[in-house]
Amino acid sequence: MLFGTRSRQHTETSSFAYLDETQLYFDSACQTLRPQEVIDAEIDYYKNYNACGGRVKYEWGRRVDDAVSIARRRLLDALGKSANEYAVAFTLNTTYGINLVLQQLKVDRFKNIVTSQIEHNSVFLPTITVAKKYGLSRLVLERAADGALSYNKNQLERSVVLVSTTSNVDGRQCVNVADLARDTHAAGGLLFLDAAQSMVYHRSLLANVDFDCLFGSSHKMYGPSLGFIVFKKSLLENLDISFIGGGMVSDVSELAYSLIDEQGELHTRLEPGLQNWAGIIGFSAALEWLSKYRPSNKAIDVHVRELSQTFLDELKTIPAINLVNSSASPVVAFSFPNADAHRLSLMLSEQGVMARSGYFCCHYYLQKVLKLPPLLRLSLGLQNTHADVSRVVKIISSTLQAF
Amino acid sequence: MFCIAAFIVFLILGIFSAYYRGLAKKAWYCVGRRLTFRPCDIHFDEEIKGIIAGKLVRRSPLLARFFLRWSNWLALVFVGLSIWSLIYVAVSGLNLFVYDTCNPQAAESCSLAGEACAVPSQNLDLFESFQQGQLASWAARPFVNVANTTSLVPNRLRSWNAADFTTAESTYYAPFDNQKITALEILDPGCHYCASLLNNIKAADFEHTHNLTYIAYPIPDPQQKSGYKFANSYLIAQYLEAVKLVPPSKLDGTTPADWKLLETILLGADGDGVQMQVKFNTLYSETEAEHKLQEMLPTFGYDEATIARVTEMAHSDKVVQIIKEHRAVVEQQIRTIKIPTIIFNGRRYDRVISSDTLKKR
Numbered sequence: 001m002l003f004g005t006r007s008r009q010h011t012e013t014s015s016f017a018y019l020d021e022t023q024l025y026f027d028s029a030c031q032t033l034r035p036q037e038v039i040d041a042e043i044d045y046y047k048n049y050n051a052c053g054g055r056v057k058y059e060w061g062r063r064v065d066d067a068v069s070i071a072r073r074r075l076l077d078a079l080g081k082s083a084n085e086y087a088v089a090f091t092l093n094t095t096y097g098i099n100l101v102l103q104q105l106k107v108d109r110f111k112n113i114v115t116s117q118i119e120h121n122s123v124f125l126p127t128i129t130v131a132k133k134y135g136l137s138r139l140v141l142e143r144a145a146d147g148a149l150s151y152n153k154n155q156l157e158r159s160v161v162l163v164s165t166t167s168n169v170d171g172r173q174c175v176n177v178a179d180l181a182r183d184t185h186a187a188g189g190l191l192f193l194d195a196a197q198s199m200v201y202h203r204s205l206l207a208n209v210d211f212d213c214l215f216g217s218s219h220k221m222y223g224p225s226l227g228f229i230v231f232k233k234s235l236l237e238n239l240d241i242s243f244i245g246g247g248m249v250s251d252v253s254e255l256a257y258s259l260i261d262e263q264g265e266l267h268t269r270l271e272p273g274l275q276n277w278a279g280i281i282g283f284s285a286a287l288e289w290l291s292k293y294r295p296s297n298k299a300i301d302v303h304v305r306e307l308s309q310t311f312l313d314e315l316k317t318i319p320a321i322n323l324v325n326s327s328a329s330p331v332v333a334f335s336f337p338n339a340d341a342h343r344l345s346l347m348l349s350e351q352g353v354m355a356r357s358g359y360f361c362c363h364y365y366l367q368k369v370l371k372l373p374p375l376l377r378l379s380l381g382l383q384n385t386h387a388d389v390s391r392v393v394k395i396i397s398s399t400l401q402a403f
Numbered sequence: 404m405f406c407i408a409a410f411i412v413f414l415i416l417g418i419f420s421a422y423y424r425g426l427a428k429k430a431w432y433c434v435g436r437r438l439t440f441r442p443c444d445i446h447f448d449e450e451i452k453g454i455i456a457g458k459l460v461r462r463s464p465l466l467a468r469f470f471l472r473w474s475n476w477l478a479l480v481f482v483g484l485s486i487w488s489l490i491y492v493a494v495s496g497l498n499l500f501v502y503d504t505c506n507p508q509a510a511e512s513c514s515l516a517g518e519a520c521a522v523p524s525q526n527l528d529l530f531e532s533f534q535q536g537q538l539a540s541w542a543a544r545p546f547v548n549v550a551n552t553t554s555l556v557p558n559r560l561r562s563w564n565a566a567d568f569t570t571a572e573s574t575y576y577a578p579f580d581n582q583k584i585t586a587l588e589i590l591d592p593g594c595h596y597c598a599s600l601l602n603n604i605k606a607a608d609f610e611h612t613h614n615l616t617y618i619a620y621p622i623p624d625p626q627q628k629s630g631y632k633f634a635n636s637y638l639i640a641q642y643l644e645a646v647k648l649v650p651p652s653k654l655d656g657t658t659p660a661d662w663k664l665l666e667t668i669l670l671g672a673d674g675d676g677v678q679m680q681v682k683f684n685t686l687y688s689e690t691e692a693e694h695k696l697q698e699m700l701p702t703f704g705y706d707e708a709t710i711a712r713v714t715e716m717a718h719s720d721k722v723v724q725i726i727k728e729h730r731a732v733v734e735q736q737i738r739t740i741k742i743p744t745i746i747f748n749g750r751r752y753d754r755v756i757s758s759d760t761l762k763k764r
Contacts, residue, residue: 343453347467350457402460402467 015293016383024353024392028381029168029197029331029360032222034282035293035382041285042224042278053277054247054268064277071284072267078199078287079214079230080207084263086230089270090280093227094196095122097215098162100270101192101229102126104239105160107134110189112159114139116149117369118167121361123194127162136160145326147172149180156180159189165205166197169362169377171308171329173198173205181210190238196220200290200382201304201330218279222382223286226279233266245272295382304330307380307389314393318400324372330380333360339403341374347399353392405448406433408478411485494549501555502740503753507548510741517754519741520594523624523632555738563751568732569616572647572725574659576610586613586747589733590665591622592640593633593684597743598669600755607761613747617665619643619726620733622742635683635692637726638717639668642696644725645717651704660703667699 015035019025025033045067053064072088079086091097103126113136115127131138139159142150149163161184165174174180177193184191190212198205199216206214212235218226241248241259248268251258260268295303308328315321315332324333335341345357356377359366366372378392413427433447452474460467470477495505495513503517504510510521532541540547565587586609590597604610621636631637646661654660671679683692693714700710716722733739737746741753752760 340449343449343456343471346450346453347457347460350454351461398464399457399460399467401464402456402471 015289019383022352024388024395025381025383026353026355026378026392028384029220029377029379030356031219031225032200032381033383034224035222035286035289037289038223038282038285042282045278045281051277052274054275064281067281067284068275068277071280071287074284074287074291075228075230078203078291081230085232087233087267089229089231089267090275090283091227091229091270093219093225094194094215094217095126095227097227097229097270098122098192098194099126100243101213101215101231101235101239102130102160102162104242105130105134106238106240107136107160109238110136110158110160112137112139112155112157112189114141114151114155114159114161114163114189116141116143116163118143118169118172118362118365119164120168120194120196121363122196123162123164124362124364130160143167143172143174145172147174148176149174151180151183153183153187156184156187156189159184159187160192161189162192162194164194164197166195166202167362168197168331168360169333169366169375170325171197171331173202175205177205177211178209185210190235197331201301204301218283218286221283221286222290223283224276224279226276226283228283229270231270233263236266236269239269241269243272246274248272293382296385300382304380304382307384307386308332310386311378311380311389311393314389315396318393318397324366324370324375331377332379333375333377335373335375336400336403339400341376344376344396344399344403347402348395351395351399353395355392404475404482405452405478406430408481408485409448409451410434411482494552497549497552497556501552501559504741507552507740516741517752517756518596518599519743519754520591520596520622520632522622522740522742523626525623525625558738559751562749563746564749565616565746568618568737568746570618570725570729570732572644573616573618574647574661576615576658576662578657579614583612583614584747586615586745588615588617588746589620589737589739589742589744590617591620591633591636591742592643592665592668593631593636593680594622594742595680596755598678598680600743600745601666601669603756603758603761607758609758609761618729618733619665620730620742621726623730629689633684635687635689638689638692639683639696640726641717641722642693642713644722645713645719646700646703648721649709649713649716651700652706652709653704655704660700660705663703664696664699667702 015037016033018036019033045064049060049063051058051060051064053061053068055061073083075088076083076086089097091100107130113127113131115123115138117140127138130136139155141155144150147167161180163174163177163180165177166172181191191210192213193206193209193211193215195206195214195216197220199221212232214230216228216230218224218228248259248271249257250260260266290300293300298306305328308330311332312323312325312328315323315334320337322335322337336344341357345355348355356379358374360375360377366375380389410427410430410433413423413430416423417427429447452471455474456467456471459470498507499505499513499515502510503519504521505513505515508524508526510516510519526544527535527537527541529541532538565585568587569585588597588600590600604615609615619640621640622632623630624632627634629635629637643661643665646664647659651660668679668683673679673682682695687695697710697714700713705713737744737751739753743755744751744753745756748763
């Protein structure tokens with residue numbers, strides 16, 4: 001029991017049995033909770049084969065290498081991508097991955113860098129720095145109410161396109177991402193996707209999308225704190241690898257070095273130095289858990305869709321609520337006319353409800369474009385139940401009486 | 404204002420926990436408006452308000468609502484009270500240093516003060532001030548008191564020489580010796596702490612190691628019928644001074660008769676076992692007290708004729724004048740408000756001091 005002594009009676013599996021049922025965690029968009037299986041996998045690594053990978057010949061190291069290979073394969077399988085075409089590199093988090101790739105991009109053949117209004121700072125800010133650094137034009141495009149990127153094909157000409165596939169504010173999805181991939185490539189560009197919010201509940205959106213690079217975070221997928229980059233091996237031709245160190249080279253002379261160029265080892269180009277082995281192994285366990293977990297005996301996406309709808313319906317019963325969402329989503333943001341969101345969040349916290357307040361690192365869109373006050377955001381996770389949802393709405397309603 | 408209130412609270416809690424020291428630091432930054440407001444974040448005072456309101460809303464949303472509506476005013480009151488408390492503590496500390504009591508108006512009420520009989524304040528209370536049309540001086544008094552106390556700080560720090568306050572009438576317990584340091588005790592014959600100090604003096608043999616003298620100072624108290632804190636203190640002082648002026652017809656030993664009389668009153672007991680001091684304070688009328696004093700005098704070598712002279716002298720203008728002069732020394736030069744006060748070895752103690760302290764050279 002890591003976080004409490006009372007079992008969560010309404011949880012139908014033992015994955016979150018350690019949770020204290022008085023604590024209502026509604027910030028899965030920031031970081032998901034870890035199922036017991038993930039925690040166990042990390043502990044198993046620490047206790048039974050706690051060695052580094054990628055460079056040692058002894059047994060523990062070989063076990064690490066095997067486990068990490070499985071993690072890469074599971075991630076590609078989850079996205080339906082072939083190991084012949086794509087590779088997986090692990091990083092610190094999504095933001096780090098985006099910067100790692102963008103800062104090493106050979107920009108000579110590109111004219112624009114394209115992003116959209118609703119982006120998280122992890123996307124919005126690196127596109128600013130790269131545009132300034134390399135003298136690229138930066139286009140900030142609008143997103144339609146359904147989340148589709150509004151563009152014309154000319155805007156994609158020789159462009160590096162970097163957009164999120166699911167918004168961290170209201171769960172809006174880039175529903176035309178497959179078309180975007182096709183059009184970007186047709187215009188001689190590259191498509192980079194921030195899929196951090198898509199990987200659990202909206203992964204089907206990514207099926208058959210021909211992206212060049214996809215960034216995500218294990219810690220938004222019920223895994224440990226870890227980022228990943230799923231990239232086309234051909235992307236490496238467009239990168240000038242300059243962030244470099246241990247585990248990346250096959251030969252070194254006094255003034256030069258040779259990067260590892262084996263097809264199965266190309267992930268090393270984006271993995272300088274020792275990796276977070278325990279995190280990778282835990283992430284592998286999370287991917288396996290996600291493939292098997294059936295909340296309320298339903299597929300994850302079905303369960304979350306139903307829960308999201310219930311949540312939205314119940315929230316709408318609160319008078320004067322200003323919802324940012326236009327439809328049901330596991331991520332819901334809203335405000336109230338007379339209740340400061342930060343204060344409301346603190347007051348909810350005192351009642352066991354963990355929810356975010358502010359602009360969720362989407363300042364530009366929420367503050368400058370929509371001109372909204374700080375918002376309250378509640379995001380559902382697989383530990384949440386219909387009872388949790390009803391309870392949290394009731395707590396919000398009673399708390400609002402204080403304003 | 405809320406930041407200031409939070410700073411005060413966390414500063415105090417920070418004494419006990421490092422966690423609160425961190426919060427106190429944040430509150431201090433907030434006070435100085437140096438805390439950066441970030442759109443993703445919240446200002447510190449709002450954070451604290453939110454946490455408190457969150458705790459209240461669990462009990463009653465209306466209570467939380469009241470708090471949120473009035474929190475700034477509540478903080479203002481809290482800060483006001485805190486500042487007032489801080490000033491009060493500072494003034495009390497100053498009083499403790501200067502007068503050896505945190506409350507000069509009622510010295511015995513201060514638990515930090517040393518044992519002593521307080522000289523009651525002569526100040527009028529609010530009602531009396533109102534009656535006498537002196538409300539302005541009543542309102543100004545706290546400031547005047549602080550100013551007076553502050554002006555006495557150098558007095559406390561100075562080197563005290565008992566010989567500076569002895570008078571022509573001063574007598575010494577043992578014959579005066581130029582080789583010994585002079586010690587002066589200001590005492591009220593009715594104050595039981597003076598008896599305690601004399602006990603300690605004798606335990607330390609202080610009366611022989613120093614040239615020990617005294618000033619009898621009946622503590623004035625306008626609230627009492629006699630005009631003095633202890634009913635017969637003034638009468639005893641009269642007799643002490645008279646005895647000094649009229650030597651006994653036959654003196655045993657070297658200790659002056661007035662010292663013997665004083666010692667008997669402070670430390671002696673009557674035939675029924677009751678302490679003399681208690682009897683003088685609580686049982687004897689003025690007439691009975693005088694009769695008792697006259698009864699004692701033969702023990703110190705006075706015959707009938709000299710007793711008559713002592714009696715006459717005790718009620719003379721001369722003695723009245725001597726006591727008046729002594730009172731002026733106590734109130735205007737030494738300026739003590741606690742009895743006993745003893746001065747020796749360059750220091751002054753406004754309290755009963757232990758025999759160990761008295762033994763120190």
